[in-house]
Amino acid sequence: MALHVSERSNALPARFSAGNPLLSRLAPMMLITGGAMRRYGLEAGESAPLSGSLGRLGSLEVRLARGPREIWRAQRLRYRVFYQEMSAKPDVVARMFRRDADRFDKACDHLLVIDHAAKGRFGGIKPKVVGTYRLMRQSAANRLGGFYTQSEFDLAPLLARHPGQRFLELGRSCVLQPYRNKRTVELLWSGIWAYLEHHRIDAMFGCASFDGTDPDALALPLSFLHHHARSQGEWSAEAHPEHLVGMDRLPAEMVDYKLALKQMPPLIKGYLRLGARFGSGAVIDRQFGTTDVLVVLPVSAIDRRYAQYYGGENSRYAA
Known part of the structure; x- marks a missing residue:
C-alpha cells in the first residue's frame, strides 16, 4: 500500500x-x-x-549506523537475540548468513549502542554493537510501499486521520543479554529522542512482542492493555481482521493491575511509562514465536518528565 x-x-x-x-x-x-x-x-x-554521537555513558555510545558494515553488525546482533536466544525460526538464508535481515533494512536508519571497551576473542579491545533499534520514517516507507507493521496492523485509517503529521516506525529492538539494564535502555531512548527532534517526528508506532504464541497464557497482560491502555479516537488502530486475536480475554473487573504489570515485558512496560497506548487486537507471529501488539505513541503524549530527561544534554553525556 x-x-x-x-x-x-x-x-x-x-x-x-x-x-x-x-x-x-x-x-x-x-x-x-x-x-x-x-x-x-x-x-x-x-x-x-543525523550524524555524530547522540550520547555516551561511560564506554557506551549511541549513534546511527554508518554504512552497510555497521548495519550488518546490527543484523548479526538481532539474529543472536531473536533466533539463538529466543524462539524465532530462521529461514535458510538467515541461518546461512546468521543475520536477521529483510527488505525494510535498506530504507531504515539503524540506531546502535556500541561498547567501546568490549574485548575481542584474543583479549584486545574491540568495540562491539550491543543494542539496536530500527527506525523507519514515513517518507522512507512511501518509497518502499509501506511500513513493516502494516503486514499485521491496519494503519491506513490512522495515517489518513493525521495527514499533516510525520510518523516514525520503531522496530527490531534488541539488547545483548549482559547489557540489558537501565543504562543501555536509557541510552537508546536518548538516541531516539535526538532523532525525533532532528526529523521533527510527531508520532511513533511499532510492534511490541510478548514471548509465546498462546494468547490464553497472556490473558492478564493482554486484557490490561485492552481495558486500561487502548488507543482510541483519532489514534485508534487495529489488527487486520484475518490476523486479529482478541485481547479482551478477561473482563475488566478481573484484571489485577499490579500482577498484570509484573507480567509485561520490559519494553512494553517502558512504553506504558512514556505514555503509549495500544491498538485493538493482537497478532500471533509464528516465525518469531511471539504475540504482537501495536504501540501508538504521539510525541505530544510523552510524559514531560521523560521528554525533559531524554532531551537534556547532561543525561546523554555522562562518565
Missing part, C-alpha cells in the same frame, strides 16, 4: 523552541533544499542525515 505524506510548513512546532539545547546543537543540519536535497536523496522538507 502506498502511503501519502502531505506537504507541511517549515515552521517548527512549539516543542522545538529556540531555547532547547538539543535543537540548538542540531539546528545547522535541520532543513535543506536544492542541491543538498538531491545529494542526500531527500524529499521536500526532509532533514539532512
Whole structure:
C-alpha cells in the first residue's frame, strides 16, 4: 500500500523552541533544499542525515549506523537475540548468513549502542554493537510501499486521520543479554529522542512482542492493555481482521493491575511509562514465536518528565 505524506510548513512546532539545547546543537543540519536535497536523496522538507554521537555513558555510545558494515553488525546482533536466544525460526538464508535481515533494512536508519571497551576473542579491545533499534520514517516507507507493521496492523485509517503529521516506525529492538539494564535502555531512548527532534517526528508506532504464541497464557497482560491502555479516537488502530486475536480475554473487573504489570515485558512496560497506548487486537507471529501488539505513541503524549530527561544534554553525556 502506498502511503501519502502531505506537504507541511517549515515552521517548527512549539516543542522545538529556540531555547532547547538539543535543537540548538542540531539546528545547522535541520532543513535543506536544492542541491543538498538531491545529494542526500531527500524529499521536500526532509532533514539532512543525523550524524555524530547522540550520547555516551561511560564506554557506551549511541549513534546511527554508518554504512552497510555497521548495519550488518546490527543484523548479526538481532539474529543472536531473536533466533539463538529466543524462539524465532530462521529461514535458510538467515541461518546461512546468521543475520536477521529483510527488505525494510535498506530504507531504515539503524540506531546502535556500541561498547567501546568490549574485548575481542584474543583479549584486545574491540568495540562491539550491543543494542539496536530500527527506525523507519514515513517518507522512507512511501518509497518502499509501506511500513513493516502494516503486514499485521491496519494503519491506513490512522495515517489518513493525521495527514499533516510525520510518523516514525520503531522496530527490531534488541539488547545483548549482559547489557540489558537501565543504562543501555536509557541510552537508546536518548538516541531516539535526538532523532525525533532532528526529523521533527510527531508520532511513533511499532510492534511490541510478548514471548509465546498462546494468547490464553497472556490473558492478564493482554486484557490490561485492552481495558486500561487502548488507543482510541483519532489514534485508534487495529489488527487486520484475518490476523486479529482478541485481547479482551478477561473482563475488566478481573484484571489485577499490579500482577498484570509484573507480567509485561520490559519494553512494553517502558512504553506504558512514556505514555503509549495500544491498538485493538493482537497478532500471533509464528516465525518469531511471539504475540504482537501495536504501540501508538504521539510525541505530544510523552510524559514531560521523560521528554525533559531524554532531551537534556547532561543525561546523554555522562562518565
